[in-house]
Amino acid sequence: MNGKVHGYGGKMTLWERLYLGEIFRGLGITIRHVIRNLLHTGDMPTVQYPEEHRAYSPRFRGRHRLMKREDGTPRCVACMMCSTACPADCIHIVAEEHPDPAIEKAPASFEIDLLRCVYCGLCEEACPCDAIRMDTGIYDLAADSREKFWVDKEFLLNNTTDGTR
Amino acid sequence: MDLVLTTFLKMAFILAVILGLVPVLIWAERKGSAFIQDRTGPNRAGIAGIRLAGLIHPIADVLKLLFKEDVRPAGVHRVMYALAPFLVFFVSLLTYAVIPFGDYLEVGGRRIPLVVADLDVGILYVLAIASLGTYGIVMGGWASNNKYTFLGAVRSTSQMISYEISMGLALMGLLLVSESLRLTDVVAGQGQLLWGFLPRWGVVVQPLGAILFMTAAFAETNRNPFDLPEGESELVSGYHLEYSSMKFALFFMAEYTNLVVASALIATLYFGGWNIPWLSRAVIEARAGVLLPALLAAHVAVCALAAALYLRRASRERGKFGDARDREPGLMAGVCVVAGLAGLAALALRPWEIGPAGASLLATVLQVGAFVGKVVFFCWFFIWVRWTLPRFRYDQLMHLGWKVMLPLALANLVVTAVVAAFV
Amino acid sequence: MVKVTIDGTELEFAAGTSLFDACRTARGEALPHFCYHPDLSVAGVCRLCQVEVEGMPKLTIACNTTVREGMVVHTRSEKVRRAAQQILEMHLINHPVDCPICDQAGECGLQDQYMTYGLYESEVGKSDKVHKAKVQVIGPRVVLDKERCVLCSRCVRFCDEVTRTGELGIFNRGDRAEIGVAPGRQLDNAYSLNTVDICPVGALTSLDFRFKKRVWLLRSTPSLCHGCATGCSVRVDHEAGTVYRLKPRRNPAVNGAWMCDEGRDTYRELHADTRLREPLLRRDGALRPATWPEAWATLAAAAGPAAPLGFAVVSPRQSLEEIALFAHLAAVLGAPAAGVSGGAREADRGEGDDLLRSADRAPNRAALAWLGLDEPAGADLAARVRAARGAVLVYGADPAADAPGWREAVAGRTVIHLGTHRNATAESADIVIPLGAWAEKDGLLVNRQGRVQASRRAIARPGLAQEDWRFLADWLAAAGATEFPASLPDLRRWVAGRVPALAGVDLNALPPEGLVPGAVAAGAGGER
Ligand code: SF4
Ligand code: SF4
């Protein structure tokens, strides 16, 4: 901790070249850590992950969600801005006609391959309708098959925002 | 007949201790490294919520390794490949035959020496067996037909050759002092006091030899800072890279049994073996009536303290996990209380009225305990060093072995010889 | 010739040239515009193309001005830029700016001009805009969005001047003015989708292409329409191996800026379910998928040295090179070859008109004549096939469906079908070889004018299908021929050497509008 740092090719003193003293100094440093951690297990910086969650900034980009209109249908108009902006090419949208001519276009399917996604946020940045957001705070994505990471419109529409699964 | 029976019992005892120590060492390695690095270490695996700070993990590991697929890569030499891990593990156990783990055990007036084979060339045997260990590594590394394993094996051999020499020379210094190749004699000799107050331990009379031997022992066991045969950063994992399942586990266990051997050797040769300084057998037997109750009282006190700590934890962390793990502190407190009560019950048996047979037994138990304690300490020392020091570069390793250790060992031998000749 | 100075450069133009075209030549890019179109009359309604002409008190529109001797014109002055910006702002006053749902986005005049000349902060709130009808299906192929229209009148002029059907008109006045179809009518002429092409904004969009793909994702390949003998120049718009639409490519010598609606549908056959994806061999009475080595072995047994080929027919839908190579192969295999006559094929006949569409729906019939292949009429063909002994080889055609008496003529004989789809002939064949469809290969077509044009490969062939000329060349090699091409340019040189009409023509370097051999000097390239 307060040891000298030698640059590459730096000269070591005789004492240092004897190794033994320095080795015991190192052993002293490590055992201090052991003792401190033994006596204060609670102070460990480790996050006990499934039980504890690290609090992330509200700007953290988690799993995507699709916003809804007041009537519950997706706000997305299938403009493909997000899939065009996506550097990972992982948004797959098929557009369809919306019965309301004022809306005109809507996604028939909206799928994201979360395994390919790099969570760059360019999709939410690109969306002209604020229809896709990454504010769910969900970062622990786990599933037992690849297919389960391929999430569809229903899933994205019903993604919760409070960071719980 | 008796001889066979007692030998088998002693072997069983040794095996039980070593094989029991291995999982504990693996746990200590993981937990110790975690604490050194300010991490928590293993704390997940548990049986009905009992996790014992991660001690259950080795059990889970063993189960996992047992059920893993035994993959044999294409192009291996089948016989050698299969044989190597067994050889390594077998050789690592062989050394114990000559290490005395206690003085003697008195049963029905007969004294059974606590060593499996009291060879008169014990130290030579140790050296011979130690150099055998590298055969398994070379076989495994070569038979795997992989350049990384092969490099690991080659490194292991050259390392072994380089450090074997200084190890042998360091030991010769010790031989000059102890004047016997028989390990029981070496240990017994260390029970005396030098100038009336200093234990005549190997480390006291041969300090340089002790350091050289310990360094060589690190190298022989392939432990950091000498773990080049398995240097992960350059050789993936070295000679056992292509092994999986139980074959890998054998290599892994051999590493830790080797650790125990090395620790036992260090303790035996340089740290008094089973001797307890200033508490010779005679003293213990004479004072048994005081020692035993004192020990029992200490046990009760420790149990009470542990129980109190667990109870405090139980009240602090009530409902922390919301599953079986919440019961652990309470249960552990209960176990401590029971152990403490057992100690109290033993006190009620008036242990201060202990007879001579009991006193002899107590002395044996204490000596064996001292030996095991020393071994465990050196095991920890190995782990401690590993997580403190960085790995050598190969040229540094060779430099140290040939240009530093060898001359020092020679000098040590010469000086010792001169002193031994004139004193 | 008149001398004009545009942005400080003095240039000469033929008298009568429009100032708009002169500026395009001088600047290297067009002036901002909506209403001007080279193939339509001048309307001068969008006012975007204003330029500064010295001596004139006000800015003037370039599209409705012809060049005069000594004119000094400024197209990049601050005044001109401000004018374009303000006109654009006026166009956008009532524009809905619903680019996210607009199919035009990405190829929209408004977007382009705004990014070049606009870039102002709009002062019109969305709620202040005049709203008009959206999603009006005004014909079998066209959707109208009245809000997005900039009233450039291109579509109206197209229907009035090109098709002379006059379905469209501008109704109402002021900011209520809007495009509409005449009462009781539909925009249903045979060229209606050209209005979609020329509409500079997303007011007219294609029903077929609607919401299928964003245009910026598409890649374009210059090609030819294979719909009829006119051979319109087209652009194949495709992405990831799928063709999404055909658009006309301006070729004044053939199709101007237009193409017919039927021709635009021809891309669909490329992705039909009936496409052949692997060789099929008849086993136990049914066609079953096979590997190429199996197919080659069967082919060699059916039509090789041991069993001479009986008769070979080729469709006038194949390219010039393919027909030539095929005829050569037939000769090597010892069989007479013929084209499948248009008379025999009702499918080859369609409605023609005096604009573009040709009644002959085969795109390459002229090539048959060039290569000396005749086209026996239906019954005739059957008779000739019957007369020949041995296996029958069919390339690209479907005589089983079109030629009367074909099935009887080939009964009990081995039929080899080389083609793209599982048609009637393929179904009744014994060996079916999958080859590339027109957008999946390079090829030359000879249209009804005798014009040779090049069609380019846009997408990959499906499954195990092979490129036609390669397959034919491989077969030639297998049949022991000494003469077979090593590459496509090689093949084209070889074809040019065999066709007297093509003497001196480099088929590997055709101009974009194609050429009529022998008429090169006569200026058949046409004027712009
Ligand atoms: S976060 Fe980035 S990578 Fe992921 S879907 Fe959005 S744009 Fe694509
Ligand atoms: S950018 Fe927004 S509106 Fe457009 S497709 Fe993506 S989510 Fe839908």
Ligand code: SF4
């Ligand atoms: S016409 Fe152009 S500007 Fe208008 S909505 Fe469509 S793409 Fe956008």
Ligand code: SF4
């Ligand atoms: S519909 Fe299109 S082409 Fe027709 S007037 Fe409007 S903007 Fe022009």
Ligand code: FES
């Ligand atoms: S292009 Fe000249 S006024 Fe429209």
